[in-house]
Amino acid sequence: DAGVTQSPTHLIKTRGQQVTLRCSPKSGHDTVSWYQQALGQGPQFIFQYYEEEERQRGNFPDRFSGHQFPNYSSELNVNALLLGDSALYLCASSFVRDTQYFGPGTRLTVL
Amino acid sequence: SQQGEEDPQALSIQEGENATMNCSYKTSINNLQWYRQNSGRGLVHLILIRSNEREKHSGRLRVTLDTSKKSSSLLITASRAADTASYFCATVRRGGGADGLTFGKGTHLIIQP
Numbered sequence: 001d002a003g004v005t006q007s008p009t010h011l012i013k014t015r016g017q018q019v020t021l022r023c024s025p026k027s028g029h030d031t032v033s034w035y036q037q038a039l040g041q042g043p044q045f046i047f048q049y050y051e052e053e054e055r056q057r058g059n060f061p062d063r064f065s066g067h068q069f070p071n072y073s074s075e076l077n078v079n080a081l082l083l084g085d086s087a088l089y090l091c092a093s094s095f096v097r098d099t100q101y102f103g104p105g106t107r108l109t110v111l
Numbered sequence: 112s113q114q115g116e117e118d119p120q121a122l123s124i125q126e127g128e129n130a131t132m133n134c135s136y137k138t139s140i141n142n143l144q145w146y147r148q149n150s151g152r153g154l155v156h157l158i159l160i161r162s163n164e165r166e167k168h169s170g171r172l173r174v175t176l177d178t179s180k181k182s183s184s185l186l187i188t189a190s191r192a193a194d195t196a197s198y199f200c201a202t203v204r205r206g207g208g209a210d211g212l213t214f215g216k217g218t219h220l221i222i223q224p
Contacts, residue, residue: 056210056211092154094210097210102153105151
């Protein structure tokens with residue numbers, strides 16, 4: 001049984017560009033959450049998707065948007081990239097409101 | 112913003128010793144969870160304790176929760192080199208419509224052989 005998978009592993013972008021990160025949840029899970037982790041900090045909650053709708057959102061600007069597909073996979077989109085968006089982006093999946101299981105993350109570097 | 116604060120920020124002990132990490136949080140919670148992260152990779156779920164529980168065990172892990180003090184502790188007994196990692200507490204706010212986790216800044220644990 002595959003766990004949570006994320007792609008790509010690493011990504012380098014320049015300021016002003018747009019990026020899309022992808023996440024496939026663990027089998028049987030229907031909820032996907034996204035987190036941003038800056039170097040040396042704890043993860044910060046971006047948003048959570050359930051039944052293809054954004055159910056909860058953290059304190060992130062509208063440049064951060066997402067989508068959940070009928071197969072429960074999810075995308076995180078970030079527009080107009082800033083240097084401060086450089087971070088590890090983590091996806092977590094869960095069944096309803098059970099324990100969240102994290103993927104390995106996507107390391108985004110903005111130059 | 113971070114809700115929780117782990118203490119200490121860093122801890123270095125000898126293999127075989129016990130390691131204790133503390134976490135404080137600010138709001139009423141549904142549950143508190145501890146996660147481990149190795150070298151900036153994905154987080155591994157260790158244990159969940161609900162707001163109506165005071166203590167929970169899992170293998171070499173012991174977690175306590177004091178909701179009156181808004182604090183929790185994680186004890187790792189008989190530490191091993193493989194326990195070297197960053198440890199985070201995360202809370203789910205009571206009454207929230209969903210369960211986005213609020214993490215602290217973490218404790219970096221180093222186990223010296």
